[in-house]
Structure formats: C-alpha cells, structure tokens
Amino acid sequence: MALFPFQLGIHPINWVGEDVKEHGEHTTYEQIMDDIQALGLTGTEIGRKFPTDIELLKQELSKRNIQLVSQWKSVLFSDPAYRESELEAFRAHAKFLQQMGSKVISTCEVGGSLHFDPRRTPNETEVIRLDEAGWESLAVGLNAAGKIALEYGLKLTYHHHGGTAIESPEEIDKLMALTDPEAVSLLFDSGHALYGGAEPAELLRKHYDRVAYIHLKDVRMNRLEESKALGVDFVTCIRNGVFTVPGDGNIDFRPILNELVDRKYDGWALLEGEQDPEEHPAREYAARAIEYLCSLIGEKESV
Numbered sequence: 028m029a030l031f032p033f034q035l036g037i038h039p040i041n042w043v044g045e046d047v048k049e050h051g052e053h054t055t056y057e058q059i060m061d062d063i064q065a066l067g068l069t070g071t072e073i074g075r076k077f078p079t080d081i082e083l084l085k086q087e088l089s090k091r092n093i094q095l096v097s098q099w100k101s102v103l104f105s106d107p108a109y110r111e112s113e114l115e116a117f118r119a120h121a122k123f124l125q126q127m128g129s130k131v132i133s134t135c136e137v138g139g140s141l142h143f144d145p146r147r148t149p150n151e152t153e154v155i156r157l158d159e160a161g162w163e164s165l166a167v168g169l170n171a172a173g174k175i176a177l178e179y180g181l182k183l184t185y186h187h188h189g190g191t192a193i194e195s196p197e198e199i200d201k202l203m204a205l206t207d208p209e210a211v212s213l214l215f216d217s218g219h220a221l222y223g224g225a226e227p228a229e230l231l232r233k234h235y236d237r238v239a240y241i242h243l244k245d246v247r248m249n250r251l252e253e254s255k256a257l258g259v260d261f262v263t264c265i266r267n268g269v270f271t272v273p274g275d276g277n278i279d280f281r282p283i284l285n286e287l288v289d290r291k292y293d294g295w296a297l298l299e300g301e302q303d304p305e306e307h308p309a310r311e312y313a314a315r316a317i318e319y320l321c322s323l324i325g326e327k328e329s330v
Contacts, residue, residue: 030321032288036070036096037063037298038242041272041309043074044301045099046142046262051304056087062310064091066317070295072133073098081126095127096295097184097240103145104168105138105161105192117172125179131240131295132176133214134183136165139192142262152260157192166205173210184214184240187223190261194223196230203237213237217278218244218270218299222251222261228282235286241296243283243320245276265301272300272312274319284323 042059044050056076063071071093078084088095100120103109117132124132137143139155157165173183185206187199203213215238220227231238250269259267273280287296298316300307 030324031296032324033241033292034070034295035068035298035317035320036094036295037066037068037313038072039074039077041298041300041313042304043076044265044303045075046301047265047303050265050302051309054304059309060087060091060093062313063093066310066313068093068298068313068317070094070096070297072096072297081123085127095124095129096297097129097131097133098124099133099135099186101135101137101143102168102172103136103138104172105136105157105165106146107164110164110168110171113168114171114175118175121176121179121181124181129181131182131184131212131214133186133240134169134172135186135188135191136169136193137191138165140190141260142190154190154192154194161192162201162205165202169202170207170210173207173212177210182212182239183210184212186214186216186242187219188216189219189222189264194219196220196223196225199223199225199230199234203234208237211237212239214240214242216242216244216299217273217280217283218242218246218276218301221246221278222264222269227278228286231283231286235290238292239294241287241292241294242299243273243280243296243316244299244301245271245273245278245280247271247275248277266303268302268306270299270301271307272298272316274316275300275307275312280320281323281326284320288324 042051176183217227220230254264
C-alpha cells in the first residue's frame with residue numbers, strides 16, 4: 028500500500044490454519060485471494076488451499092495483481108544424515124519460487140520440534156534443544172542452502188519460530204553468529220519473537236542488518252501467560268487464541284514501525300493473525316490491522 032514505505036502484504040494463515048487444520052477448513056483459495064485484493068494488498072505467501080498447479084496459481088494471483096512473496100520451507104539440517112536430501116528439496120523449492128517471481132524463502136529448522144520434526148512420536152511433550160553437533164550441522168546446511176537460494180536470485184530468510192529449536196533470543200543470536208551473513212538472512216516475526224521471550228523491537232534493532240523479510244503478528248499476553256503456566260505446546264497456544272493481528276494484542280508496534288521507517292526498510296512485511304477465523308474473521312481483522320498500522324505511520328509523519 029502506498030502509505031507504507033515498505034511493501035505490505037498478508038499471509039493466508041489468517042483465513043486457513045496451517046498447524047490447526049480445523050481453522051478455516053472450508054475456506055477456498057478464491058475467497059482468500061478475493062479478500063486480499065479487496066483489502067488493497069498485493070503480496071502473500073502460499074497457503075495450503077492454494078492451487079498446486081503452477082500455471083493456475085500464476086493465473087489466479089496475476090488476475091488479482093497479487094505477488095507471491097514466499098513459501099515456508101521446512102529443513103532438517105541439524106541431522107547430517109538428512110543434509111543432502113534436504114538440500115535437493117531446497118533447490119527444487121528455490122526453483123519454484125524463482126518461477127513465481129519471489130525473492131525470499133521462509134526457512135525453518137524442524138529438528139527437535141514436536142509438530143514439524145518427522146522423527147518425533149505423538150507421545151512426546153518437549154521440544155528437543157540442539158546440542159553443539161546439531162548447531163554445527165544446522166549452520167553448515169543453512170549456509171549451503173543459502174548459496175543455492177542465491178543461485179536463483181533469492182535470499183534464504185530464517186524464520187525463528189515458536190515450538191522449534193530456534194525460538195529464544197539467545198538461540199537467534201547464536202544462529203546469526205554461526206551462519207554466513209551473505210548466505211543466511213533473518214525473517215523477523217514480531218509474534219514469534221515475543222513468544223520466544225524476546226522484546227520484539229529490541230530483537231529487530233539488534234539483527235536489523237540481517238533482516239530481509241518480516242511477519243507482523245500480535246500476541247494476547249493474558250492468553251500467552253495462561254498457556255505458558257499450563258505448560259501447553261505451541262499448537263495448543265494457537266488454539267488458545269494467543270496470536271492475533273497487529274493492534275489487537277499487546278505488542279507495541281510503534282518502535283517496530285519507527286525502526287523500519289528510520290532504517291528505510293523496503294522489503295515485504297506480511298500481516299499474520301494465526302487464529303480461528305470463525306471467531307476472528309480474517310478480512311475484518313486485517314482491515315483493522317491496516318488501519319492501526321496506518322495510524323502509527325501517520326503519528327510518525329506528523330512528528
């Protein structure tokens with residue numbers, strides 16, 4: 028949108044849950060894309076309801092003037108036994124995103140995660156943190172994947188994520204220190220930053236030079252505190268309504284937007300809510316979030 032100095036888009040996860048399958052289960056991709064267009068937004072990621080046929084996907088996005096910004100890519104680099112097959116899959120993903128005109132790959136290590144690691148069993152309850160060998164293997168894999176991304180004119184943007192081995196500010200710091208800045212960038216997610224124990228604006232300032240992509244997500248602190256006290260997992264936190272769109276939770280987005288404006292960030296920032304669309308209609312909440320962010324931009328411009 029023209030008011031923003033950066034490119035503002037929205038993720039389909041506002042309409043259809045990726046980790047909580049019942050959220051928006053009967054929503055069609057046509058509705059999602061039509062709503063994005065109606066909101067005046069021109070960027071999105073792929074949601075699980077989107078067409079898998081590349082020509083149809085291109086056609087449906089193009090006729091609504093929507094750019095495919097990225098698509099999530101899970102990787103399992105912390106285990107060296109998976110590295111070659113994971114790099115092969117990453118190359119195929121990079122090739123697809125290049126064909127779609129994307130510039131960044133949202134990338135997340137799933138080793139140790141309860142919900143994303145294919146090696147975990149249903150009766151387990153804790154995220155397994157990385158040992159030093161795991162950290163080293165992860166860094167090697169990400170650096171190699173980042174170089175593949177560059178071959179296709181893309182940047183690997185690492186998505187620090189709740190319920191994974193890289194979620195706390197200390198883990199993010201370590202990942203940034205271990206990886207090649209030329210090959211591995213950061214996807215800053217305000218909601219996952221707070222979930223992982225960071226102060227979002229502080230995390231953004233600290234690692235701004237590595238940030239190449241942004242997700243703007245809010246957190247209802249009372250729901251988060253209740254969920255953490257009960258010791259529930261990440262997906263249960265989504266079901267408990269921990270996350271919402273900017274302006275509907277407790278994150279102060281003023282310092283975040285001030286940082287982006289002052290540093291002249293011109294990449295993509297996507298709105299995310301990750302909540303039940305039956306209770307929180309996606310288009311309505313997105314419109315409120317845009318209005319809220321516009322008001323903050325207006326405050327800054329009037330100073």
